[in-house]
Amino acid sequence: MNSKEELKKAAGIHASTYVKNGMKVGLGTGSTVKYTILELGRRIREEKLEISCVPTSIATEKLSIEQGIKLYELSSLEGLDLVIDGADEFNKELTLIKGGGGALVREKIIAQASEKMIVVADDSKKVDTLGKFPLPVEVIQFSWKETRRQISKITGISESKIIKRITNDKTFITDNGNYILDLHLEKIEEPEKLESNLNSLAGVLDCGLFCNIANKVVLASLNGLEIIEN
Secondary structure, eight states: OOSHHHHHHHHHHHHGGGOOTTOEEEEOOSTTHHHHHHHHHHHHHHHOOOOEEEESSHHHHHHHHHTTOOBOOHHHHTSEEEEEEOOSEEOTTOOEEOOTTSOHHHHHHHHHTEEEEEEEEEGGGBOSSTTSSOEEEEEOSTTHHHHHHHHHHHHOOOGGGEEEOEETTEEOOOTTSOEEEEEOOSOOSOHHHHHHHHHTSTTEEEESEEOSOOOEEEEEETTEEEEEEO
């Protein structure tokens, strides 16, 4: 493996081996999970794999349908066996930062409904301390600037470091119809406390900290695949 894309592909394909016939599976969002979805589609066509899946985003839903994967409303399945998803950062405790793709709320709902969460990542996502990657926070549009002010108060960072996400010169809108504020914190020393504080604000739907949720990371590096378990 000699490129980042090959690393992602290797991790994504390996993660699909945890999916067995008859399982109920959450399908994450992102450039690494894409390879998991493609591999599951191949197994459905060639190996007659039968699984019931729930997508975490409209983009994942579209790709899954293209691959012939049967999709369901989460509540109709009464829980999931596992979810496979990516991460923007993770530390040794397997605490994650997610939301680079903007699907963090749906991803967390599905992760909390799953017996296990398997994370697929390349070795650039492994860090000693979370926070170099900006922390996404999904906020409702109503008075979002006041929500930003409140976030500034509880985090101690200036509003100039709390940036409304812009994509292609337009405000990014989540699948839920909300904004994303990216917090440039540099270091997150107490992720559980920060998650709780952010989620206590009325204008915040959720933040991209995933604490005590992930069970396993399939990590691809130039040396091959490494399985990190919590």
